[in-house]
Amino acid sequence: MAALQDRVEGLRGDFEERARRIASAKDLEDLRNLFFSRKKGLVTGLFEEMKSLAPEEKREAGRLVNELKDILQGRLEELEKGLPKKEIRVGGSVEARSEVKGKTTLLSPDDLTLPGLRRYVGAPHPVILFQQEIESIFRGMGFTVEEGPEVETDYYNFEALNFPPHHPARDQWDTLFIKGDLLLRTHTSPVQIRVMQRAKPPIRIICPGRVFRHETPDPTHLPMFYQVEGLVVDEGVTFAHLKGTLEHFIRALFGERIKVRFRPSFFPFTEPSAEVDIECIVCGGRDAACRVCGGTGWKEILGSGMVHPQVLKNVSIDPERYSGWAFGLGIERTAMFSYGISEMRHFYENDLRFIRQFQLK
Ligand code: FA5
Numbered sequence: 001m002a003a004l005q006d007r008v009e010g011l012r013g014d015f016e017e018r019a020r021r022i023a024s025a026k027d028l029e030d031l032r033n034l035f036f037s038r039k040k041g042l043v044t045g046l047f048e049e050m051k052s053l054a055p056e057e058k059r060e061a062g063r064l065v066n067e068l069k070d071i072l073q074g075r076l077e078e079l080e081k082g083l084p085k086k087e088i089r090v091g092g093s094v095e096a097r098s099e100v101k102g103k104t105t106l107l108s109p110d111d112l113t114l115p116g117l118r119r120y121v122g123a124p125h126p127v128i129l130f131q132q133e134i135e136s137i138f139r140g141m142g143f144t145v146e147e148g149p150e151v152e153t154d155y156y157n158f159e160a161l162n163f164p165p166h167h168p169a170r171d172q173w174d175t176l177f178i179k180g181d182l183l184l185r186t187h188t189s190p191v192q193i194r195v196m197q198r199a200k201p202p203i204r205i206i207c208p209g210r211v212f213r214h215e216t217p218d219p220t221h222l223p224m225f226y227q228v229e230g231l232v233v234d235e236g237v238t239f240a241h242l243k244g245t246l247e248h249f250i251r252a253l254f255g256e257r258i259k260v261r262f263r264p265s266f267f268p269f270t271e272p273s274a275e276v277d278i279e280c281i282v283c284g285g286r287d288a289a290c291r292v293c294g295g296t297g298w299k300e301i302l303g304s305g306m307v308h309p310q311v312l313k314n315v316s317i318d319p320e321r322y323s324g325w326a327f328g329l330g331i332e333r334t335a336m337f338s339y340g341i342s343e344m345r346h347f348y349e350n351d352l353r354f355i356r357q358f359q360l361k
Pocket of ligand 1: 186187188189213215220221222223225227229267270273300301302303304305326327328329330331332333334
């Protein structure tokens, strides 16, 4: 029996020695044949020899040889998995297969419920996803969605909105001028004018789009960003409608428990005017050095107010009969709070590790 044990150990050593030199499916196949071919296989030979043993020796010999067989077959499987794989395209997906014994075998057939290898096909940008969420809340309240040009004239961007020429309030919007009267719109408010010129009250619209300002980027400011404008004009419209609608909208976005505040402000095209802040979701007001809220615990997300009577006159709507309210919300500013991002510039760095997190599930 000691002699058999020596031979079994010798065969294991020999097997490992050869296994180290395997570089292809052909090498692996030769190794398998050397040990297990039906006529001359070294392990097969041991089973043959056992037949001539005395019955009392057979049991122990059988245990030793079967153990060797199991170990070596396990090793052959491991070696097969380690072979270089061929990539085979099946209906657009890539599956890993290996070639052994001249046959192509699908690897890891053990668990057919494992997901296949998925190809990344792209997804809407998080800012656009958020814009769509905003649109859907306002559509639910009966608003329709309008658009306007990104290249505007001074008239629509400023004058019709009650900024007289050379008025200091223009400085609030660092404008990128193109040529003569043309400029890149600094806000979506010019769309209010375009809509009121072509439609008469009742008006209930929102208009999302890109705006441009000569600004240095920081965690909460960009030189190109998205706004969404809202405008309601009808008989009997009051500030209470403005407040109720915006509060409903903000709670629909952030949940019932979000803290919201209206703060008096100034815009030439609204009177009275208010800016709306929400609690700083990044620090919750607990970090005096917060780069998002500056330690105040609040961050402005939109400007709003009752449409100035002069603006209504500019589009031939009678301010004695009609009144209206409007708002302009920063989409990235609001999105960063909704997604819990402390840095607005991430949206435009084109880092796929960031962008892919917002893919629709
Ligand atoms: C305006 O642009 C007004 N047109 C808003 C308005 C519309 C008031 C209708 C009244 C009636 P303001 O400059 O504050 O206002 O910008 C509005 C929002 O845009 C801000 O609350 C903020 O959320 C966002 N925002 C402003 N500047 C930037 C910037 N540089 N980067 C990113 N978001 C900005």
